[in-house]
Amino acid sequence: xxxxxxxLLEGGSLNTxxxxxxxxxxxxxxxxxxxxxxxxxxxxGVRPVLNLSPEDSGVVRAVIEVRITPERGxxxxxLAERISRFDEVESCYLMSGGYDLLVFVSGASLQRVAAFxxxxxxTIEGVLSTATHFMLRSYKEHGFLLEGKAEENERLKVAx
Amino acid sequence: MxxxxxxxxxxxxxPKSGIRDFFDIVAKMKDAISLGVxxxxxxxxxxxxxxxxxxxxxxxxxxxxxxxxxxxxRAISKYVEKNFAVSYAPENEVLITVGVSEALxxxxxxxxxxxxxxxxxQPCYVSYSxxxxxxxxxxxxxxxxxxxxxxxxxxxxxxxxxxxxxxxxLNLPCNPTGGTCDRAQVEAxxxxxxxxxxxxxxxxxxxxxxxxxxxxxxxxxPGMKERTIFLHGFSKAFAMTGWRIGYACGPATxxxxxxxxxxxxxLCASIISQEAAIEALVRGEDGMxxxxxxxxxxRDFIVRRFNEIxxxxxxxxxxxxxFPDISKTGMNEKDFAIGLLHAEKVAIVPGSAFGENGKGxxxxxxxxxYEQLIEASNRIERHVQSLAKNPPRP
Ligand SMILES: Cc1ncc(COP(=O)(O)O)c(C=O)c1O
Numbered sequence: 001x002x003x004x005x006x007x008l009l010e011g012g013s014l015n016t017x018x019x020x021x022x023x024x025x026x027x028x029x030x031x032x033x034x035x036x037x038x039x040x041x042x043x044x045g046v047r048p049v050l051n052l053s054p055e056d057s058g059v060v061r062a063v064i065e066v067r068i069t070p071e072r073g074x075x076x077x078x079l080a081e082r083i084s085r086f087d088e089v090e091s092c093y094l095m096s097g098g099y100d101l102l103v104f105v106s107g108a109s110l111q112r113v114a115a116f117x118x119x120x121x122x123t124i125e126g127v128l129s130t131a132t133h134f135m136l137r138s139y140k141e142h143g144f145l146l147e148g149k150a151e152e153n154e155r156l157k158v159a160x
Numbered sequence: 161m162x163x164x165x166x167x168x169x170x171x172x173x174x175p176k177s178g179i180r181d182f183f184d185i186v187a188k189m190k191d192a193i194s195l196g197v198x199x200x201x202x203x204x205x206x207x208x209x210x211x212x213x214x215x216x217x218x219x220x221x222x223x224x225x226x227x228x229x230x231x232x233x234r235a236i237s238k239y240v241e242k243n244f245a246v247s248y249a250p251e252n253e254v255l256i257t258v259g260v261s262e263a264l265x266x267x268x269x270x271x272x273x274x275x276x277x278x279x280x281x282q283p284c285y286v287s288y289s290x291x292x293x294x295x296x297x298x299x300x301x302x303x304x305x306x307x308x309x310x311x312x313x314x315x316x317x318x319x320x321x322x323x324x325x326x327x328x329x330l331n332l333p334c335n336p337t338g339g340t341c342d343r344a345q346v347e348a349x350x351x352x353x354x355x356x357x358x359x360x361x362x363x364x365x366x367x368x369x370x371x372x373x374x375x376x377x378x379x380x381x382p383g384m385k386e387r388t389i390f391l392h393g394f395s396k397a398f399a400m401t402g403w404r405i406g407y408a409c410g411p412a413t414x415x416x417x418x419x420x421x422x423x424x425x426x427l428c429a430s431i432i433s434q435e436a437a438i439e440a441l442v443r444g445e446d447g448m449x450x451x452x453x454x455x456x457x458x459r460d461f462i463v464r465r466f467n468e469i470x471x472x473x474x475x476x477x478x479x480x481x482x483f484p485d486i487s488k489t490g491m492n493e494k495d496f497a498i499g500l501l502h503a504e505k506v507a508i509v510p511g512s513a514f515g516e517n518g519k520g521x522x523x524x525x526x527x528x529x530y531e532q533l534i535e536a537s538n539r540i541e542r543h544v545q546s547l548a549k550n551p552p553r554p
Contacts, residue, residue: 003457006457007457007530010454010457010530011530012529012530012531013531014530014531014534018530018531018534021461021465021534021537022457022461022530022534024461024464155194155197155199155201156183156197157183157186157187157192157194157196157197157507158179158182158183158186158187158194158196158197158507158509159179159183159196159197159198159199160177160179160198160285160286160287160335
């Protein structure tokens, strides 16, 4: 793995000037390497992980188990990619087991998400069935705990 | 009433730790960035903490055998054999202690007669000299030098040796210098120990945090197991400082002697910590390596920055400490550290807290986040530049 990729994974929220210091590169070179990663399709984007109150976030999220018919030649890919393109879809995975796709969706309200499922998703040719589970509460997002983070464990400032 | 007259003489005469002095100063400074700590910034990996919780839930709240849980001793025996190439019988060659700290104290008390001399390389961990003194021994420091990357050399050992020396304490990789010895150097030290008939106390608490080359335990060399007590623990590599758990391995007769002191003074180490330690050894290796890799990259960064700033810093091959030479600033290490703290709110520890031979150096712990390291290095740079513009009056 390239040093800059390792740093992206580990360094949290370093800005490019800080990354340049750590990697011993000029800031221009860091930007250049980041651009290259984007061009190669390795670095798709960087998003903050937020812990917003329900009012602030204003979204409802659901996971949907989707069963679909595989197609000759393309398997599940064409349908999976088609489903993935909807803005409502945050993530989409091909699964082993009792269903084929696991789809994470979000919408402004329960009704919107339900409408997306019944009007868009289930009506696609090849979609056999859907089972929608609404998320009630989140405890951990992308490796960050949402609760119980408050007590910062103080180390002694000076220790042997 | 002056009750100080009740205090034993050898305790009265024990110098106050330089760390303690400095701690008192730093504690008054609000929101300083501290590179003064001696422990990981990571909390103990969750699966290890969870094993501790599980132990409590299962009612593991009792004394264990004096030697410690046999399951833990077995796990240690396996771990030490695999990683240090020396085998110890879990039944009578392994003793679980309350940190390496206790193991050090036990070894000193079990081995030292009043007046026996004990050698140790310096700069070193702050407990070494006092542990010897408290056992009524005589401390014989052996200097290590920046020119050798703070590896211990046989020449220095030979120069410091005196009749009556019985013990040799090693700490490789070393706190505070990060110095360590390669295999040939360890072999030479072993030869010296045999020649002078020394018993070796080898504190290898930072051995997992060796970044270049392989760590060689002196206990693994031919003929050395019989005269070595191998000390190790969980504090550093597994980020378990607060659990207070470590161990000593050695020939059965010596472990038995240490166990005697342990059983009367400590009885046993905390069972919860022992249970968690088993988890650390059995399933903790991946997590430990992840932390080590992070220390490694942070080391490369901070050492490079010290050298850029003009504070000459050798590459510490192990531990999580950088030990830059600050003498070029024209200040001594104490004034430099205090000046830095006041001017830029960055805490590093004056090298003299680790003994005479640490003069002219400071210890900076890099077990902290990149953000903090970057900010601290920038502040140190600014401070050194301002010192160069307005040199301190002699
Ligand atoms: C060299 C050395 N030995 C021993 C110790 C104490 O370790 P423990 O937490 O296992 O008592 C330390 C802690 O700083 C150390 O640096």
